[in-house]
Amino acid sequence: MIFFLFLTFWLNDLVFADHEHKFYVSTTSIEWKPTSKSLQITTQLFTDDIQSILSQHNQSIYLDPDSDTEVINQLIINYFKKTLIFTFDGIPISYAFLGKEYVKDITKCFIELKFKEVPNKIKLSNELFLSLFEDQQNIVHFKSLDQRKSYLLHKNKRSVLLTLKP
């Protein structure tokens, strides 16, 4: 599901040898479920990218297989709290980290956000890995009923508004 893109228009590099160059991308798929008033969120990250981030906090951990799943999950939760933020009127909305699984070199994280009251618009700010890679791209797919929208976020565009139709 993860794919790779080279968006050139904000890269500062003079020339880049983009032939099979390493790419930095994450994909977050969000599905709005009006009946259960919840967002089902699947975030896919490259395992070695998330490993690099988490290692900054704890040198001894290792992912896939996990050195200690509980410690790692907690580190991921802490990291997501700082980088993957849903807000309504500027107030963060909390969500539950259900767990993760590894597929090839990708880590899939499953998150569920349940509303008590459903706002009509929420803001998602996605700053995953922006501190690590300047050319990081974060793709967001949003599915609401039969509508699908895709957004491409990066260091100069970090957030997107999502409309929640009843």
Next chain:
Amino acid sequence: MKNLKSQSSLLTLILFFSLMFLNGQTQKGHSNNSKFKQLYDQFADPNKYHNASGSPGVEYFQQKVDYVMDLELDDENSRLYGEEIITYTNNSPDRLPYLWIQLDQNIRKKDAPALEKNGSSNSATLRPSSFVSNYINEPFDGGFIIDWVKDKDGNPLPYQINQTMMRIDLTKAIEPGSSYVFQIKWWYNINDHVEKRGRSGFEFFEEDGNKAYVIAQFFPRLCVYNDVEGWQNYQFWGNGEFALEFGDYEVNITVPSDHIVEATGSLLNPKDVLNKEEYKRFIASENNFEEPILIVNQEEAIAKESLFSKKKNIWKYYAKNVRDFGFASSRKFIWERQAVQVGSQKVMAVSIYPKEGNPLWEEYSTKAVIQTLKTYSKFTFDYPYPKAVSVHAKNQGMEYPMICWNYGRPDENGNYSDRTKFGMISVIIHEVGHNFFPMIVNSYERQWGWMDEGLDTFVQYLTEQEFGETYPEAIPGLSKYPSRRGNPQNIVPYMAGDQDFISPIMSNPENVYQLGPNAYAKPATALNILRETVMGREAFDYAFKTYSKRWMFKHPTPEDFFRTMEDASAIDLDWFWRGWFYTTDAVDIGVKKVNKYYYSDTPDEKAKARLESFGYNLEDLPEIVFKIDNNSELYDPNVAVNNPIGNSKIIKDYLKQEQITSDKVPNYFYEIEFEKPGGLVMPLIVEYSYADGSKERVTYPVQLWRKNDASVKKIITSNKELIGVTIDPDQETADVNSDNNSWPKKESTSDFDRFKEKIKG
């Protein structure tokens, strides 16, 4: 039955008039916007240079450019000096009053316009290293210094430089069929390719103070002159790669005597530049087909790291019929070679890498080179060059004739992830594969990135899969090599993505938003779908091979590829090229409705209304029966079971009269409506499931959509009850929306639901 013919023509007539006066006003017309429209409006006309079957035409011509070069690498100051004698042979029918030369290094000049090709904006965050390079560091002092340009007798020639190109003005035009000899002397500062990304340059190893050079686009090279573009005039802006003429190269490279060099072409003087032991191994490797032989091993390479020899060696190379020249040089290189039999030709598979590449490189590099030579040769032509070299350079993935630079490095402790390992194997296959496209099938990269990247990525996919079969121990726990590109499902997120950031494949590489999916993944996937789903392997493989062979050592255009694929297969693919290559449309095909029906002698309200609208009475008509489907007010589910002729006396009588027994009548009639919200037309692949557990797979030809772009109906008759319809059951068409792919509508279990279910359990 007597009046049936005349009655039905009357019906047609009424229908015709009723349509004609539908609105009482003239409707607006439109031009041909069929998805199946001929591609003539997009294609260049076939001519005597590129003919209508996609072959070189009877008067196809190509220039030849031969180079004799003396190079010197100044390791201490990171400079490269060169003197070259160029022989230009004009095979065109035209007189040439001037020559255009490419000066690619000029993209690194302090005042290069390419520096300003992108907009800039202040972002909220910045890494400290970027702060320094953006605001403090002096820009790199790159670009060619041209010492002189002279004719063969040493008379200076006037020249003028325009960005990355230089025009040399000749005293007398070069006549068709004649050759012209001239010389250029130049030098430039070599850049650090790790710091400021580049296809060429050096990597500095702080630990031991050494550099590893991978050098390319390093000499003034002739622009292409041909029947399509005249003189190539698209400057080098960084993304669009190269267009080059074929020729023969004699190159002498002077480097510190402790360096190991690999380059395009055959090494002519191994005895002069290698020590006794190295030479012995070098010769032994020529006939060693079993495993790589190390010419320089890791221990020996490490021992040289501190030498910094002041003495020099001259490595002499000769390459025949290549479009370019590249070389790598360092005292850090470990060097291994293994012979491979490719058709009637013996080829040397070679890897060179600093110790930092191990333990990954000693394990996989040469294996990947060998698999590439074998698989690509199978799908195109036997690899015609004497060797293929894979050089390890940090962050690089770049190709030149017979030699390429590849990334993939373990961490300091020698550990590496699967991503690093498969990334490294894949990039080696990709870059060695570029020998076929565009080094030999020499398309115009600067205009059409997909012609080499797309075709190469496609064969890369086939090669990766075969690599997994050849070396199952390299993919532990997996049934197939984990190819990133090629599999139809992998392109779905891109094709379903934000249209603001998608360009058609037929775009210039400078002007697309996402070169990776645009020029690599999408065309590769399109070709894979063409092979597996549209044409079939046999037809595709023959046509693809035909294209490769036709354009070996020549300059094909996109039309040459499109036309050959049709010409060699007798399959019209204009609709496929138009949709996949000239638009950003995606595939979305679904099943909309399934109606069960039977026939009755009595019309329902719908049929009555229809008759009335034509001014008909039932009594005026010959014996006809009426379709009663599950939306009709007359529909009786009890009748429908096993009984499509229902209670129709008319049909029963007719069957009797024709002596047809009723067991010949199928038990169930269904009308199925398919919809196509997506812009692309594709063959309609359907799996029908029946109550007895059996399944039937039907592929309707793509032509089904030619008069019904939005939706189309099909009748299914069967002796078994239909309980399910699935579109594209094997996910082979890159359908971007699977929500409408089943009847009855399946709430597809999302990844999320599946995971939630799993953690509950």
